[in-house]
Amino acid sequence: MTDTTTDTPTGTPTDTALDTAAWRGRHVHDPTAVRDDDGVYWLFSTDARSDGPVRGGVQVRRSTDLVTWDFHGWALAGVPAPAAAWSGAEGLWAPEVVQVGTSAGSTWRMYYSASTFGSRRSAIGLAEAPHPAGPWTDRGVVVSSDHADPPAGLGHPNAIDANVVTEADGTQWLVYGSFFGGIHALPLDAATGFVADGFAPAPGELHAAPGRLLAHRARAADGAVEGAYVLPRPGGGWALLVSYDSLGGSYHLRAAVGDAVPGPYRDRAGRLMTDVDADPWAVGVPVLSGHRLAGGPGILAPGHASVLTERVPAAASEAGSHVRQLLVHHVRDADAPTEHRLQVRRLVWTHDGWPLVAPQPWAGAAREVDDVSRWPADAAVLDGTWERLTPGTDPRHVQDGVVGPLEARTAVRALGGGRFAWTAPDGAAVSAVVHPAWDGVRGRATLCLEALDDTGRVTLATRLP
Known part of the structure; x- marks a missing residue:
């Protein structure tokens, strides 16, 4: 398809051959949301459609309330050449977008995945922009994988589904992986956004050391764990969110906690998320799965979640500000499983530091209460x-x-x-x-x-x- 450029100064590419005006939250898969310095929300998601061929480049949407979304275009003109040459991908998957930099200026980094279904010949690439709206410039491949012999008896990690985790001291990790080999963590060089020295492969080579193993499932479950997201727990430590099972049906979200970003992570009963001898449907705390509330639509396969953490101003009658955390994920319609769309839900923490998510979707700041001092006592x-x-x-x-x-x-x-x-x-x-x-x-x-x-x-x- 021929790419044109929007009339905005950001230069985000769009495609005039597609009627995207009515997309809103439709066709969203594997989403991540960020807020720019002006308070506008930007949503990035996989190149996927339920009613036609894929156009590559990472879908971008814009919102002022996290409820109504306008399609903005694509971040990139297509699959960048290095990632395409390695993976054969026609579209990009599961973008992760983070802001890095100093008070003198910041950069936005987007980690995208290039692969094809059922393949481990995959790559995670990096693009950068001065603003979430773009323009985005590709920087190359960060980590790649192939159908290699499994190290130490485990499947080789599949280089997709990036999540960047930043510790309080600035240390950064790339959490990644999917079916076959499980979830791994590699240290990043925060200055460059690439894998840290001593862990980076030689040019053209795969990672000899895939990083620390965080989660893995038995072959009885097809090794079905992906879409990892790691976030800090109140009071210290870390929580791991992952998606289990079949993307179009039994997909659902589970949680575990650990003391350090690279693990180990355990569920509420103390089982390790790397325990491949345990019942693969028992490990992990299930926090969201397919459901239907009375009188409402059936929700199928919720998962591949990210978390938007932001400090929001208090209402006029309140003092200070509040921290709000929202789970951003996709669902499919139970009555039309090929249809996939965005949902946002509040994420809360129990008094002993476990993440849980609301049964009702987020309805917007005007209908929600972020001030926990007003929550029931x-x-x-x-x-x-x-x-x-x-x-x-x-x-x-x-x-x-x-x-x-x-x-x-x-x-x-x-x-x-x-x-x-x-x-x-x-x-x-x-x-x-x-x-x-x-x-x-x-x-x-x-x-x-x-x-x-x-x-x-x-x-x-x-x-x-």
Whole structure:
């Protein structure tokens, strides 16, 4: 296709042969969102469409509220030549965008993946721009992979699905990997954005050392783990989010925690995310899977998530500012599985540092409450009628919400800021968060609950009238 340039000064390429005006959040796969210095949100996603051929270059969208999105174009004119020559890719996958630099000026870096389905001949490349809107300039391949012999008995990592993690001291890591070889972490040179000296391969060679193994699944599950995202836990340590299983059906999101970016990571029951001898459907805390709320659409295969962390100003009646974290991910429609689109949800932390996500999609700042001092503090809020989901119970099926009271509770403790703890009937210790939200099905303000017990069982619930 012939590329033209938008009339904006950014020079983001677009394609006049496609009618993208109605795309909005449709055709979004493997998304990541950032906010520029003016408060505008930019969404980057895989080159994928449900109704036609792929146009390569990384899809870009723009929003002022994280609810309504306008298609902006493509970041690049196509698959950069070095990545295309190595992988044979016709489109780019799973972009990761981060801002780096000093107070004197900053640069935006985009790590993109080039591959084809079922192949390990893949590459992660790097492009840079002065602004999320562009113009983007390709810098070359950062790491590549091939159908190599497995090192140390494990599948060789597949060089896709980049996630850049920055520690408080500026140390950076490239977390990457997918089916076949699992999730790995390599140190980055923060100044260049490429793999650090001592770990970088010679020109034209693969990585002899793929980095530290973070997560791996048994062959019984086809090694199906990908889309990793690592983020800091409140109070110290790190959390790992990964997607399990089949992209078009049983895809779902799981979590684990660790003390260091390169692991090891364990689930709530203490199982290592690298344990290939355990039941591959038992390892990891399932935080989101396919579901249908009463009266709402069926949500299939939620996953490949990133997290947008931002400090937002307080309302006029409040003091200071608040940290907001939102899970940005794709879903498919249960009644039309080839259709894929964007969803955004609030991410919360239990009092003991576990990440959970809301059962209701984000409805915009006007309908949401970021000030945790206004979140429920009275255990009586747990009474009443709720619509409940238990993610991961059977990811192969779309789970229907169950209406009724929450499970019985003893020794309930209110810990402030919407945090609660109690003992379940079977003796399990439960950590929970309750916060204001918007019921998108019923069109009303409500409360949402996210709870996790010490066996790894998760409950997501919406308070009903």
